Amino acid sequence: MADEAAVREQADAVRRLKQEKAEPDEIAKEVAKLLEMKAQLGDEGKAKFVLKTPKGTRDYSPKQMAIRERVFSTIVTCFKRHGAEVIDTPVFELKETLTGKYGEDSKLIYDLKDQGGELLSLRYDLTVPFARYLAMNKISTMKRYHIAKVYRRDSPATSRGRYREFYQCDFDIAGQFDPMIPDAECLKIVHEILSELQLGDFLIKVNDRRILDGMFAVCGVPDSKFRTICSSVDKLDKMPWEDVRSEMVGEKGLSPEAADRIGEYVRLHGGLDLIEQLLQDPTLSQNKLAKEGLGDMKLLFEYLTLFGITRQICFDLSLARGLDYYTGVIFEAVLVQQENEHVEEPVSVGSVAGGGRYDGLVGMFDPKGRKVPCVGVSIGIERIFSIMEQKVEASAEKIRTTETQVLVASAQKKLLEERLKLISELWDAGIKAEMLYKKNPKLLNQLQYCEDTGVPLVAIVGEQELKDGVVKLRVVATREEVDVRRENLADEIKTRTSQS
Amino acid sequence: MADEAAVREQADAVRRLKQEKAEPDEIAKEVAKLLEMKAQLGDEGKAKFVLKTPKGTRDYSPKQMAIRERVFSTIVTCFKRHGAEVIDTPVFELKETLTGKYGEDSKLIYDLKDQGGELLSLRYDLTVPFARYLAMNKISTMKRYHIAKVYRRDSPATSRGRYREFYQCDFDIAGQFDPMIPDAECLKIVHEILSELQLGDFLIKVNDRRILDGMFAVCGVPDSKFRTICSSVDKLDKMPWEDVRSEMVGEKGLSPEAADRIGEYVRLHGGLDLIEQLLQDPTLSQNKLAKEGLGDMKLLFEYLTLFGITRQICFDLSLARGLDYYTGVIFEAVLVQQENEHVEEPVSVGSVAGGGRYDGLVGMFDPKGRKVPCVGVSIGIERIFSIMEQKVEASAEKIRTTETQVLVASAQKKLLEERLKLISELWDAGIKAEMLYKKNPKLLNQLQYCEDTGVPLVAIVGEQELKDGVVKLRVVATREEVDVRRENLADEIKTRTSQS
Numbered sequence A, B: 001m002a003d004e005a006a007v008r009e010q011a012d013a014v015r016r017l018k019q020e021k022a023e024p025d026e027i028a029k030e031v032a033k034l035l036e037m038k039a040q041l042g043d044e045g046k047a048k049f050v051l052k053t054p055k056g057t058r059d060y061s062p063k064q065m066a067i068r069e070r071v072f073s074t075i076v077t078c079f080k081r082h083g084a085e086v087i088d089t090p091v092f093e094l095k096e097t098l099t100g101k102y103g104e105d106s107k108l109i110y111d112l113k114d115q116g117g118e119l120l121s122l123r124y125d126l127t128v129p130f131a132r133y134l135a136m137n138k139i140s141t142m143k144r145y146h147i148a149k150v151y152r153r154d155s156p157a158t159s160r161g162r163y164r165e166f167y168q169c170d171f172d173i174a175g176q177f178d179p180m181i182p183d184a185e186c187l188k189i190v191h192e193i194l195s196e197l198q199l200g201d202f203l204i205k206v207n208d209r210r211i212l213d214g215m216f217a218v219c220g221v222p223d224s225k226f227r228t229i230c231s232s233v234d235k236l237d238k239m240p241w242e243d244v245r246s247e248m249v250g251e252k253g254l255s256p257e258a259a260d261r262i263g264e265y266v267r268l269h270g271g272l273d274l275i276e277q278l279l280q281d282p283t284l285s286q287n288k289l290a291k292e293g294l295g296d297m298k299l300l301f302e303y304l305t306l307f308g309i310t311r312q313i314c315f316d317l318s319l320a321r322g323l324d325y326y327t328g329v330i331f332e333a334v335l336v337q338q339e340n341e342h343v344e345e346p347v348s349v350g351s352v353a354g355g356g357r358y359d360g361l362v363g364m365f366d367p368k369g370r371k372v373p374c375v376g377v378s379i380g381i382e383r384i385f386s387i388m389e390q391k392v393e394a395s396a397e398k399i400r401t402t403e404t405q406v407l408v409a410s411a412q413k414k415l416l417e418e419r420l421k422l423i424s425e426l427w428d429a430g431i432k433a434e435m436l437y438k439k440n441p442k443l444l445n446q447l448q449y450c451e452d453t454g455v456p457l458v459a460i461v462g463e464q465e466l467k468d469g470v471v472k473l474r475v476v477a478t479r480e481e482v483d484v485r486r487e488n489l490a491d492e493i494k495t496r497t498s499q500s
Helices: A004-019 A024-044 A062-081 A103-108 A127-136 A181-196 A209-219 A223-237 A241-251 A256-266 A272-280 A288-307 A361-365 A381-394 A416-428 A443-453 A463-468 A486-497 B004-019 B024-044 B062-081 B103-108 B127-136 B181-196 B209-219 B223-237 B241-251 B256-266 B272-280 B288-307 B361-365 B381-394 B416-428 B443-453 B463-468 B486-497
Strands: A092-094 A120-122 A142-151 A165-174 A202-208 A313-316 A329-335 A351-357 A374-380 A406-410 A457-461 A470-475 A481-485 B092-094 B120-122 B142-151 B165-174 B202-208 B313-316 B329-335 B351-357 B374-380 B406-410 B457-461 B470-475 B481-485
Touching: A062 A142, A062 A165, A062 A181, A062 A381, A092 A127, A103 A223, A127 A142, A127 A165, A127 A361, A127 A374, A165 A181, A165 A381, A181 A202, A181 A288, A181 A329, A181 A351, A181 A374, A181 B416, A202 A209, A202 A288, A209 A223, A209 A256, A209 A288, A223 A241, A223 A256, A241 A256, A272 A288, A288 A313, A288 A329, A288 B416, A351 A381, A374 A381, A406 A416, A406 A443, A416 A457, A416 A486, A416 B181, A416 B288, A443 A457, A457 A463, A457 A486, A463 A470, A470 A486, A481 A486, B062 B142, B062 B165, B062 B181, B062 B381, B092 B127, B103 B223, B127 B142, B127 B165, B127 B361, B127 B374, B165 B181, B165 B381, B181 B202, B181 B288, B181 B329, B181 B351, B181 B374, B202 B209, B202 B288, B209 B223, B209 B256, B209 B288, B223 B241, B223 B256, B241 B256, B272 B288, B288 B313, B288 B329, B351 B381, B374 B381, B406 B416, B406 B443, B416 B457, B416 B486, B443 B457, B457 B463, B457 B486, B463 B470, B470 B486, B481 B486
Parallel strands: A202 A313, A406 A457, B202 B313, B406 B457
Antiparallel strands: A092 A120, A142 A165, A165 A374, A202 A329, A329 A351, A351 A374, A457 A470, A470 A481, B092 B120, B142 B165, B165 B374, B202 B329, B329 B351, B351 B374, B457 B470, B470 B481
16 A cells, blocks of 8 residues: 555655666656556545544634533532542443443444454443443442543534533442432432533433333333333434334334323323322332332432422433433433523533433443442533533633733843743742743733733843842733842732732 | 344244244244354354453553542643643544654554544544644644543553553644744753652653754665664664664665664763764764754753753753654653662653654645644653552552542431431532431441541431531541531531641
8 A cells, every 4th residue: 555655765766766877767667666656645545635523523622621621620529529439441442341231322332443453442431331340340339430531423413512522421329228319319419510500490300210111011012122112212302202103113013002002101290299190000000110110219209309409300201211221210401491581592402411220230241240239420511511612602701721820021132041040930939931932022022912811910021120130020901010029029929810 | 143132032022922822833933043143142252251441451440540630730730830721632533634644653553443434543642633733723823731542552561551542641832933942841841740740860861853864864874764764763762772773774774884873873962062062073064954953952952051950851862753743852751760779669661751843743734734833742641650659559648539528427227318418418518528328327337438438527417416406526537526506517527627
């Protein structure tokens, strides 16, 4: 295969032969080789090189990073408030680690090219790697958070904050505990984070896989179709019931009667009252799984009442969540657009957090099938970030992308060495300092740089100041200037920038 | 292709047919199908599933994360002190973005499987993505840092901190500036970081691609062999000169005379004196490139003298750096093992930081070939992290993996609801609080949890305390207990944990 370097080398060879006045047909032969290489390269490079990031991905500019760091900080603070440790895992896993964990979504997994080694795939979420971590290290109790990028070959809709590479912020509690206490804490965490980020009204929908499975059973769905019918129900937030119904009956071969019975249940949502009502439901309450799920749901709502957060929580029988590994409580948080609010460009965002209980996943990895019950939540940061970014754009807020406290400047020429000495002193004293990388910058340009980037102070060295052992400190906002003794300069800068 | 779910569904079909008392040969047909599927699955799953992370990668445990965060914090603080912004880019790039940038190392790039879309590769470093970012966004001046994982299919040597997935911490300055000022700042940054991390003595080797190229020219290396001979010289830190020489002559077809002449130069290292000596060298000084490089090297050392860091810096003609894209100054920092030091298990680590000037890279991406000169440094965090980890292991220091301030506990039974109410109040007041997820935990177990995890305080609720409107606050270390009025509890906890 020809590459540019080889072509260059071949061109060199031709040039050398010419200089050495070699036989014409020797040169001709080498030229032919060169043309062939070029042709090959041209063929390979037929589609013109496009300067872009891969489909469904993006860069973060410094301004976007500043916003992102704020969101992360809120989330990490919350996770730490709840006593979580932190772990990290590789961006790819053995392909078989991910196999059979995601149901219909498995087709969205990115595989790496097999280069004679292991078969690898990019992680699809942080939950399966966590379960693999627990099993591999034989850990039976752990409360951890993990913030990292995950990868899904989905149809990107970047304007709505939907990417193929995106961050997940996960908090999970693993261990054998009394029922619903960790589950309630996960919902409290979602509530805290969405409240603190001030994204507007939100609603956390809650359901239970056991209630769904019980419901499918009493509606007459065969066992083997539970997962695939569950996937159809999961689409109810994006598709009307009629379309979901025809998918169930048409594509998935469910009987119309069973579908209609499901249709009756999935339109139900409410609170403790609905739970009580379903516990009395003559059909559903006969099912062991459904009864267990409803009993736990009641307990969960009691704990959520103690936390004072039930106003934003809704028991919703249409909530299914696509992933295969859930076994108990499942939940999903959505932002609610206020109808009476005058939004110029309303952002349409879906789910911003989701999670649930997965008691079987660790056992799938453990050589002895030893189970570790888990419950966790994942915050979908990209959609939140899109909203925050739009809010900042709409506001007058000016975001600084550096933390520089002072610019080391000079008013006269030939003072580069003095600026270098002073800035070195300031760095060594822990001051965040910059200078222009010019031998003789104009004072106006140095001041303009501060205006542009928000640097609050300028330390100006000049012949006279050097003689007097002082530095002129200028406050950019007020243009006030004071002479500060050089040995006090770092402290003076610290004092003056400690409020900001 | 058979998967477990399909097999299960097929088994269901067989069971159904049996229940429905279907024709025996219909059942037999379905059973045959089932057996075939199972056989296929067995064939695929022949190699037993191994519970591990991919070759050359690792997880980070909470304790390792605590150490890692410390190292990152030192590095980020330094980068911010020098006024850097931060960006982020996707973990993969279009394959052609990386093509032709890394020379012989290109074979170490991880490619993704082509799934009918773009050809993608995992990033090999953060420098090429940065250059792509600058060109794509038409940015001509920027000082940024980027901390992220990069991927190289190298032979892993995990005991020496060498992985296939590892973090790089990069700081780069892009823009047209007066010579050597940003270059000197990059070296200052390496010096600050390695000093602050207290890793022991270190040495920063410096050279210049132009000096190397000039040296190759005057030694009689043909132009077309510059890069490949440069790669050989780059191995001098791992191989003796004789082996490098025979690679040059044997594999790469260099004349023995040229190799020997190179051998004379690459054994030279020193400071300003050596630079002066080479500027007088009758052969080398005749070469335009070498002269330019030596002139800039002299300027660089003058600036480094002003920064007061020349003691750890060494001009070394054997330093080559493998990557293709460098055009000027190059440098590499190594830790120096003190010979008189009694180290029980000396860690053998190579380079912990490296970098250089790459003035042509952005132009390779720009449609009009517009150049943006750049210089940057990359801190190799994994090796540093290995050393830090070993230091912590050797010391008596106990590392906490959570920041929990208080455990909400109870001494009597039936107080779960009261604990939930209290912990919710504390969370809402910003206190980092945990509780055991048990209905009726024993006080001893609750206290033991604090001992194990380093939680300093316990807030104990009991019948009497509830009646009195107080909470008993216990200091784990001293076993001291005080009653605190419930409304003052959060403040009391904040005060008592503010020193730690």
